[in-house]
Amino acid sequence: MTVQTSTQTHGTLITDVTDTARWVAAHRAQESERADALFHDPFAARLSGEVGRNIASLVQQRNRNSWTVVVRTRLIDDIVLDGVKQGFDCVLNLAAGLDTRPYRLALPPSLHWIETDLPALVSHKDQALAGETASCRLTRVAVDLSDSAARSAFFAEHMRSAKRALVITEGLLCYLTNNAVSDLTRELLQLAAVQRWALDVISPAVKNKLHKSLDKNLASAPMHFAPAEGVAFFEKLGWKVERVESLFRAAVGFGRIPLPLRLLAYLPDANPRKIGQRQPWAGVVQLHR
Numbered sequence: 480m481t482v483q484t485s486t487q488t489h490g491t492l493i494t495d496v497t498d499t500a501r502w503v504a505a506h507r508a509q510e511s512e513r514a515d516a517l518f519h520d521p522f523a524a525r526l527s528g529e530v531g532r533n534i535a536s537l538v539q540q541r542n543r544n545s546w547t548v549v550v551r552t553r554l555i556d557d558i559v560l561d562g563v564k565q566g567f568d569c570v571l572n573l574a575a576g577l578d579t580r581p582y583r584l585a586l587p588p589s590l591h592w593i594e595t596d597l598p599a600l601v602s603h604k605d606q607a608l609a610g611e612t613a614s615c616r617l618t619r620v621a622v623d624l625s626d627s628a629a630r631s632a633f634f635a636e637h638m639r640s641a642k643r644a645l646v647i648t649e650g651l652l653c654y655l656t657n658n659a660v661s662d663l664t665r666e667l668l669q670l671a672a673v674q675r676w677a678l679d680v681i682s683p684a685v686k687n688k689l690h691k692s693l694d695k696n697l698a699s700a701p702m703h704f705a706p707a708e709g710v711a712f713f714e715k716l717g718w719k720v721e722r723v724e725s726l727f728r729a730a731v732g733f734g735r736i737p738l739p740l741r742l743l744a745y746l747p748d749a750n751p752r753k754i755g756q757r758q759p760w761a762g763v764v765q766l767h768r
């Protein structure tokens with residue numbers, strides 16, 4: 480599908496950061512239609528709507544990188560299923576957007592899945608999924624995670640009963656400032672139940688390329704956090720790295736990389752602790768306390 484109109488003449492496709500959830504849901508909807516899909520999300524098309532499809536189409540035209548969202552989704556699916564097998568009793572999905580894992584994954588009914596996002600997004604999701612049944616116990620809460628008082632109050636209220644919690648921040652950190660990510664990183668470490676954290680990191684070069692190619696479309700949802708020191712950012716603040724997966728490397732393994740790009744697989748991987756300014760790199764990271 481192509482976007483017929485120039486965003487220069489018709490304004491921007493992304494009106495605020497909640498639209499980025501529609502964007503990634505549209506990529507999940509497309510993946511779900513493939514015969515060899517890496518996951519099946521039967522709700523993604525409904526949730527992303529036309530807004531999401533138009534953004535995804537523009538991004539795909541300019542960046543050809545829908546595989547990053549698809550592979551990230553699959554890697555985090557696997558982290559969730561591993562965690563459940565290992566006895567985690569709570570998943571805390573911060574900025575869950577239009578993620579539907581509580582509905583589409585086979586999860587134990589006793590698992591408590593808590594998800595947050597901004598109020599407008601939570602209200603859209605509540606309406607679009609009314610009548611659907613989650614496989615586990617699901618709590619959805621509207622919280623602005625950049626408001627430290629609101630965030631702390633949310634943690635105090637909702638993390639009381641968890642014994643072993645897995646936190647997910649998928650596609651969130653890049654929209655926060657370095658200071659906000661530092662605060663969140665420290666705060667999560669103070670929550671005794673939080674034992675594992677699944678997140679994604681992009682390098683400065685990936686951030687710059689997205690800003691350049693999407694131009695004013697990202698003006699209402701600018702990306703900030705893209706540490707040149709990669710996972711060392713979290714290690715310095717007290718977390719331990721359990722696993723790092725380059726999205727590119729994983730996508731090569733899953734057969735999701737278009738041909739010319741596949742040749743880059745012959746080059747050595749970036750050091751995830753020293754990505755630097757110029758190397759394009761994005762990865763899914765699993766941290767533990």
Ligand SMILES: C[S@@+](CC[C@H](N)C(=O)[O-])C[C@H]1O[C@@H](n2cnc3c(N)ncnc32)[C@H](O)[C@@H]1O
Pocket residue numbers: 496497498499500503504573574575576577578595596597600622623624625626648649650651654
């Ligand atoms: C790229 S989307 C990712 C959504 C979801 N995690 C996924 O992978 O489908 C980024 C999400 O971060 C949310 N977000 C951004 N800033 C936020 C904030 N300050 N508080 C809560 N959510 C926020 C947006 O509303 C959006 O849903």
